[in-house]
Amino acid sequence: MKLQTEVPFVSNENNLIDYSSEVLLLGSCFSENIGQRLEYFKFRSNQNPFGILFHPRAIENLIENAIDNKIYTEDDVFFHNEQWHCFEAHSKLSNSCKNTLIDKLNAQVKFTERYINTASHIIITLGTAWVYNFIDTDKVVANCHKIPQKQFKKILLSVEEVSSALNNILSKIKSINFRATVVFTVSPIRHLKDGFIENTQSKAHLLAAIHGVIANKSFYFPSYEIMMDELRDYRFYAEDMIHPNSTAISYIWEKFQKVWLSNDALEIMHNVDAVQKGMQHKPFNPTSAAHLKFKKQLEVKKEGLKALVPHFVF
Known part of the structure; x- marks a missing residue:
């Protein structure tokens, strides 16, 4: 008896992630869920250097600024609620000192x-096509x-506008790193x-x-479809009934592993997990x-793992 609809996957045999890979994750907070798993298993990865970015225009802007070597000045920041902020970054970068924020x-x-x-x-996770235009x-x-919201105009990006942003993202990335x-x-968070x-x-x-x-340029991983079709039950949601809970995140991570992680990496991950759990162990009698x-x-x-993967630091 089949009690669940399953999203079909096409096995990916090329460009798999292993322990020699370097992974950059950008976008909605779901990218941080996957990023935290990669971090736990000691992959070389980094997530959201400008904090969580929810829509494609924000991600496009970050990539353009990075590749064009933008230099931030005091014209790019503003003071509000006792903090200095930048409209191009998440509030986790905000600071009470203007120069500290600019340097960051x-x-x-x-x-x-x-x-x-x-x-x-x-890996780029898109959360929404709604954007806010500062009047x-x-x-x-x-x-x-x-x-205050009255200082913004809320706009829904058209399919063509989102496509333009994504094409520009791909073009910019390939201009300096054609191998990436x-x-x-798409984030399953509503x-x-x-x-x-x-x-x-x-x-x-x-x-x-x-x-x-994406045709011949990039790939798609159906995290949104997994949540909507395979996990269509509120027991897979957090208390707010919007965010996936830890069970759902683990389930989607397992699917991601099957498609994007190499078999060699999966074997090493098993041993990394054993070490991580061992380090978290709290003894009754430490002596x-x-x-x-x-x-x-x-x-x-x-030491055995470090011999296999020199960049490991526990």
Whole structure:
């Protein structure tokens, strides 16, 4: 008896992620869920140097600025609610000191450029096609930083506008790193503050645009479809009934592994997991002979993994 509809997968045999890969993840908070798993298993990866970016125009802007070596100045920041902010970055970069924020923005944009240059894989998660245009400057922002909504114009990007942003993202990346494998995905997190119907329309625009640009240029991973079709039950959601819970994230991660991680990497991950769990173990008696033996065995496992993958740091 089959009790679940399953999203079919086409096995990917080329450009798989292994422990020699460098992975950059950009976009909606779902990219951070996958990024945290890659980090846990000690892959060389980095996620959202400018913080979470929800829409394609914000991601396009970051990539353009990084590759064009933009230098941020005081003209790019503003003061609000006792903090300095930048409309192009998430509030996690905001700071009470203007110069600290500017220095951080310039450091992160340089880091992004270097990582785009060397990345073997760039995973981009799109969250919404709704954007906010700051009326004073007539520019789309990445984050509103709790400025009153009346100062913005809310706009739904058309499929053509999303496609244009994605094509520009791909073109910019390939201009400095033609070897990079780009994987698009749509966040399964529903932006219900936009409205139920509006969220569905937004996701539809993202999906239509992605499938219009990926042919022979990039790839698509169906995290949105897995959540909507395979995990269509509220027991897979967090208490807010919007975000996937840890079970759902683990399920989607398992699917991602099957498609995008090499068999060699999967074998090493098993041993990394054993070490990570061992390090989290809290003994009843830290000085007991049994625990001292356990610690010694754990060190042997660490050294064995470091011999296989020199960049490992536990």
